């Protein structure tokens with residue numbers, strides 16, 4: 001058996017863990033905030049206080065490390081807590097390069113709190129590696145931050161090319177892989193140093209947990225500093241949330257494959273729709289980075305796509321108003337399909353066109369999803 005066990009088996013069995021005392025196949029939720037110290041003043045259990053270590057995190061962290069092919073993972077209280085920690089582990093004056101098209105919440109943090117804190121950030125068109133190369137400040141650039149597919153235009157960034165540029169400058173490549181999931185893309189195998197997920201989305205998959213993760217390629221001083229940012233800042237995941245996250249991860253490959261198949265079906269049909277000006281989906285041959293997507297994504301192109309509705313923002317908002325099956329809601333990666341007028345969320349300064357609706361395709365019946373969009377578009 002090559003590369004055994006597969007992601008399907010690792011997830012379904014949550015690494016095959018059996019609780020030693022009761023032989024339970026599902027781990028208990030550990031609610032204790034504090035753990036007994038040994039008479040010799042040591043903590044031989046490895047647990048002391050719940051902000052430092054929590055047995056309820058262990059299985060999800062270890063499973064994610066296996067899925068990503070990394071050396072270690074950390075759970076955080078949210079995707080934003082995970083995303084900001086690698087920056088907070090730098091020093092004021094350090095520089096980072098990030099994409100123009102990325103999750104708007106992190107762009108806002110980098111240009112607001114991050115900048116006030118002393119971080120310098122340049123935003124480039126990351127589909128053009130020459131722009132990334134020229135944004136690098138030798139000796140000062142510490143992180144090249146990528147997000148692929150990138151929210152909400154679903155651009156694809158060439159991770160191998162980005163890793164080469166970052167490493168040549170002595171910087172790290174960190175990747176927000178939320179939309180790709182470890183099922184479709186493994187950034188570490190392509191050269192990334194850090195992988196981040198808003199686990200609120202596909203990893204959990206049921207729209208009922210706020211969580212974030214980081215996975216590293218090496219357990220070095222920088223990784224320990226990130227760990228210290230989590231421990232001392234306290235942006236840790238609650239025990240019950242960690243338990244729910246692991247439960248969601250057990251079905252990750254199934255959910256991701258179904259959402260990807262549904263999204264590809266919708267993208268192909270909607271691309272021919274008379275009321276739609278453009279469909280943004282990396283699985284379409286018309287997507288400008290389709291060739292890179294085919295190379296660095298396996299088994300599908302994800303559940304996220306966007307459509308641009310003819311008639312501008314008003315027509316897009318009117319379409320979203322008429323859906324019956326799709327839910328008008330923000331977020332993504334749950335089993336239920338969501339539709340959102342993205343410019344209304346991102347506000348002033350966003351590069352997102354006004355006619356764009358972001359679709360998070362769930363695992364429902366694909367024909368029913370298409371029929372609902374069709375009636376909402378007023379075909």
Ligand SMILES: Cc1ncc(COP(=O)(O)O)c(C=O)c1O
Pocket residue numbers: 078079080081083103105147151176178179197198199200210211212331332
């Ligand atoms: C791609 C991406 N990264 C990061 C985040 C932030 O995650 P959270 O909302 O869990 O803090 C989100 C949330 O929408 C996201 O979509």
